[in-house]
Amino acid sequence: MKAYKDMSKAELLALKDELEKEYQAFKDRGLKLDMSRGKPSKEQLDLSMGMMDVLHSGAELTCQQGVDCRNYGVLDGIKEAKELLGAISEVDVDKIIIYGNSSLNVMYDTVSRSMTHGVMGNTPWCKLDKVKFLCPVPGYDRHFAITEHFGIEMINIPMTSEGPDMDLVEKYVSEDEAVKGIWCVPKYSNPQGISYSDETVRRFAALKPAAKDFRIYWDNAYSVHHLYDDDQDVVLEILDECEKAGNPDMVYKFTSTSKISFPGSGIAAIATSPANIAEIKKQMTIQTIGHDKVNQLRHVRFFKNLDGVHEHMRKHAAIMRPKFEIVLKTLEDALGGLGIGQWTTPKGGYFISFDSMKGCAKAIVAKAADAGVVMTNAGATFPYGKDPDDSNIRIAPSFPTVDELGIAAQLFVLCVKLVSVEKLLETI
Amino acid sequence: MKAYKDMSKAELLALKDELEKEYQAFKDRGLKLDMSRGKPSKEQLDLSMGMMDVLHSGAELTCQQGVDCRNYGVLDGIKEAKELLGAISEVDVDKIIIYGNSSLNVMYDTVSRSMTHGVMGNTPWCKLDKVKFLCPVPGYDRHFAITEHFGIEMINIPMTSEGPDMDLVEKYVSEDEAVKGIWCVPKYSNPQGISYSDETVRRFAALKPAAKDFRIYWDNAYSVHHLYDDDQDVVLEILDECEKAGNPDMVYKFTSTSKISFPGSGIAAIATSPANIAEIKKQMTIQTIGHDKVNQLRHVRFFKNLDGVHEHMRKHAAIMRPKFEIVLKTLEDALGGLGIGQWTTPKGGYFISFDSMKGCAKAIVAKAADAGVVMTNAGATFPYGKDPDDSNIRIAPSFPTVDELGIAAQLFVLCVKLVSVEKLLETI
Numbered sequence: 001m002k003a004y005k006d007m008s009k010a011e012l013l014a015l016k017d018e019l020e021k022e023y024q025a026f027k028d029r030g031l032k033l034d035m036s037r038g039k040p041s042k043e044q045l046d047l048s049m050g051m052m053d054v055l056h057s058g059a060e061l062t063c064q065q066g067v068d069c070r071n072y073g074v075l076d077g078i079k080e081a082k083e084l085l086g087a088i089s090e091v092d093v094d095k096i097i098i099y100g101n102s103s104l105n106v107m108y109d110t111v112s113r114s115m116t117h118g119v120m121g122n123t124p125w126c127k128l129d130k131v132k133f134l135c136p137v138p139g140y141d142r143h144f145a146i147t148e149h150f151g152i153e154m155i156n157i158p159m160t161s162e163g164p165d166m167d168l169v170e171k172y173v174s175e176d177e178a179v180k181g182i183w184c185v186p187k188y189s190n191p192q193g194i195s196y197s198d199e200t201v202r203r204f205a206a207l208k209p210a211a212k213d214f215r216i217y218w219d220n221a222y223s224v225h226h227l228y229d230d231d232q233d234v235v236l237e238i239l240d241e242c243e244k245a246g247n248p249d250m251v252y253k254f255t256s257t258s259k260i261s262f263p264g265s266g267i268a269a270i271a272t273s274p275a276n277i278a279e280i281k282k283q284m285t286i287q288t289i290g291h292d293k294v295n296q297l298r299h300v301r302f303f304k305n306l307d308g309v310h311e312h313m314r315k316h317a318a319i320m321r322p323k324f325e326i327v328l329k330t331l332e333d334a335l336g337g338l339g340i341g342q343w344t345t346p347k348g349g350y351f352i353s354f355d356s357m358k359g360c361a362k363a364i365v366a367k368a369a370d371a372g373v374v375m376t377n378a379g380a381t382f383p384y385g386k387d388p389d390d391s392n393i394r395i396a397p398s399f400p401t402v403d404e405l406g407i408a409a410q411l412f413v414l415c416v417k418l419v420s421v422e423k424l425l426e427t428i
Numbered sequence: 429m430k431a432y433k434d435m436s437k438a439e440l441l442a443l444k445d446e447l448e449k450e451y452q453a454f455k456d457r458g459l460k461l462d463m464s465r466g467k468p469s470k471e472q473l474d475l476s477m478g479m480m481d482v483l484h485s486g487a488e489l490t491c492q493q494g495v496d497c498r499n500y501g502v503l504d505g506i507k508e509a510k511e512l513l514g515a516i517s518e519v520d521v522d523k524i525i526i527y528g529n530s531s532l533n534v535m536y537d538t539v540s541r542s543m544t545h546g547v548m549g550n551t552p553w554c555k556l557d558k559v560k561f562l563c564p565v566p567g568y569d570r571h572f573a574i575t576e577h578f579g580i581e582m583i584n585i586p587m588t589s590e591g592p593d594m595d596l597v598e599k600y601v602s603e604d605e606a607v608k609g610i611w612c613v614p615k616y617s618n619p620q621g622i623s624y625s626d627e628t629v630r631r632f633a634a635l636k637p638a639a640k641d642f643r644i645y646w647d648n649a650y651s652v653h654h655l656y657d658d659d660q661d662v663v664l665e666i667l668d669e670c671e672k673a674g675n676p677d678m679v680y681k682f683t684s685t686s687k688i689s690f691p692g693s694g695i696a697a698i699a700t701s702p703a704n705i706a707e708i709k710k711q712m713t714i715q716t717i718g719h720d721k722v723n724q725l726r727h728v729r730f731f732k733n734l735d736g737v738h739e740h741m742r743k744h745a746a747i748m749r750p751k752f753e754i755v756l757k758t759l760e761d762a763l764g765g766l767g768i769g770q771w772t773t774p775k776g777g778y779f780i781s782f783d784s785m786k787g788c789a790k791a792i793v794a795k796a797a798d799a800g801v802v803m804t805n806a807g808a809t810f811p812y813g814k815d816p817d818d819s820n821i822r823i824a825p826s827f828p829t830v831d832e833l834g835i836a837a838q839l840f841v842l843c844v845k846l847v848s849v850e851k852l853l854e855t856i
Binding site: 053265 | 465476499530555719723
């Protein structure tokens with residue numbers, strides 16, 4: 001393979017002609033495929049259908065504490081649900097609150113509460129002139145949407161292969177009292193599939209924030225979402241590390257079963273220090289009488305324990321693995337050595353991250369869309385939707401079938417080639 | 429019966445002796461009964477157990493719109509759930525959003541959003557020096573807790589037999605721009621069981637608020653919760669009336685199935701104008717990907733339609749009716765003509781409201797508690813927990829059995845008599 005940058009103008013023009021013909025052929029097929037969102041496929045949803053049967057009209061719906069789960073009561077979740085999600089989150093039951101169906105909602109509420117009531121007696125953020133969040137990039141668009149919604153200034157922090165650039169994180173957090181938080185997806189990050197190294201976690205735990213109300217928003221979205229049985233990432237438990245480092249209250253750890261059982265019909269949780277738990281519960285008792293305990297019980301009866309979850313996730317992995325692999329193989333086969341793109345090879349999670357040549361991502365995504373393949377909007381992985389290099393594209397292989405993905409990935413690499421050639425021709 | 433106020437000191441002292449003996453006898457029984465919260469009884473919960481079977485592992489979980497309810501998507505609720513809760517709320521599907529398990533949570537979020545983002549382009553409440561809510565009293569403690577939590581000043585508005593004192597409401601709303609809302613339970617109100625008259629509803633709809641962002645918080649908690657088949661209250665539909673009066677955006681109407689299916693595992697909704705709906709959805713799309721559609725589908729498959737709901741509510745009524753009746757009969761038999769208390773005789777809802785002589789409520793509730801019967805805290809039905817007359821007591825007859833209620837009501841009237849005698853002796 002000859003790298004594109006080493007090609008002459010004539011070679012590029014010839015290549016462009018050829019690629020345009022291929023592209024037109026794709027267009028003529030009238031494809032309609034979607035690689036835009038991290039949505040489980042139908043086969044994955046089918047894995048949890050047994051959950052529909054564990055509670056039936058003859059079932060006993062009383063939880064361990066002796067409470068009838070059908071009635072009011074139990075603000076912070078039934079004990080057995082705390083045990084299950086505590087195991088997934090690697091914390092004890094005294095460090096977890098069970099919520100409703102969405103961890104995103106828990107994160108939103110956490111920011112919202114900080115705006116209106118402040119964090120542990122500190123000034124409510126809505127009374128401050130400026131509040132800032134650090135945003136490792138590329139990252140999750142819905143995180144950035146929350147902070148943007150509340151008018152919080154977002155600062156890009158580049159990701160490395162070990163997690164966020166900790167030199168920068170340490171500098172901002174220790175020097176600027178307006179920095180109140182950082183969005184993290186520590187394991188199989190969205191979209192790169194990077195897991196934070198032990199050193200990264202330890203440096204997080206040892207932060208010396210200028211702001212007393214600085215908190216790490218640790219979105220443990222893919223904690224048990226491995227692709228392989230024998231090659232899995234392990235991330236140090238952040239609450240433990242923070243406690244050891246004398247920062248016991250510095251982390252909110254979020255999790256949910258959205259991509260374990262059913263997205264939208266799962267259960268979510270926050271894991272944090274007992275002091276934070278106590279503060280959160282004071283507000284929660286005003287907001288609700290309690291979350292859906294019947295659904296909590298349904299999850300516990302179906303999964304039983306962490307072993308049950310792992311067993312279940314192996315079935316998810318069997319469905320996801322070939323999807324990741326066909327995309328990665330297509331990228332490697334078509335783009336390897338061309339010098340027009342780089343990508344990650346995650347061992348878990350829901351995404352592959354692709355970086356095109358600078359200034360090409362928007363055009364690639366637009367070209368794919370024109371030929372019937374929807375990708376996540378270019379820029380979406382950055383605060384305010386602005387990728388300064390216009391190069392990052394998130395690939396979400398979960399929803400289409402393997403066959404569809406094969407086709408979609410072929411079209412994608414073709415668009416990458418075509419846009420790259422056009423870009424190079426501009427400057428030659 | 430001789431009214432207590434007409435008794436001589438000697439008569440009162442003799443009566444006191446007798447009542448104290450009776451009270452001691454009750455104490456010796458070691459009762460443990462709870463008339464404090466509006467919690468459905470086990471028999472009521474059993475009515476909905478069929479809902480556990482309508483969705484099973486072989487069920488088709490695709491909604492009318494063709495969306496797989498197990499997956500992400502559909503921010504504002506599936507169409508069939510909008511139809512069902514729309515029917516309960518008496519509004520069309522374009523005027524309703526389906527939420528999670530708790531209408532209280534929807535109300536909290538509505539106030540919270542107004543604090544941080546304002547209402548329809550008006551200044552966020554957190555940026556104002558003063559925000560006030562009108563609070564018809566007696567009312568629902570959890571409403572008052574929300575406004576207190578956000579530092580909103582609460583103004584008592586006396587209830588009449590037709591709803592809140594509308595002269596006062598009109599005066600405050602039209603004269604004071606800081607008045608941004610009013611808490612209403614328009615049908616079978618909490619705790620009095622009063623339903624607003626047509627004139628009251630029309631005067632609400634015709635309000636001319638000083639504040640452009642004034643909203644009526646219309647908590648339609650007991651819309652289908654009748655006690656009798658042939659004697660039911662009907663409340664004018666407020667959204668229609670507001671539209672007719674040229675105030676289409678002035679109302680948020682809340683509802684839930686908490687006391688229809690399962691408290692904590694039901695579905696909730698807000699009904700409001702399309703303009704409000706559009707504004708709310710802009711925020712909702714940041715807060716969540718969507719609520720629990722599987723549970724929405726479960727409710728629709730079980731209840732089918734409004735007729736199904738009414739049929740189901742007749743079964744609830746059959747359980748609730750004798751409970752209300754034994755309490756009311758006990759009050760009438762024991763206290764009728766004594767001039768030491770007044771009470772309401774609701775035709776639906778969850779509560780009976782009792783007004784003792786001034787300055788007696790706290791003592792009555794304490795005496796009942798001492799003998800093993802828990803009532804709602806005296807004062808709870810007023811903002812800040814402060815009943816200026818110390819006379820209102822909420823009686824919640826739903827949870828205990830009829831037999832238990834008979835005993836609890838006997839103890840209650842005894843406590844009323846004893847405390848009233850003590851009060852009269854103080855001033856004689």
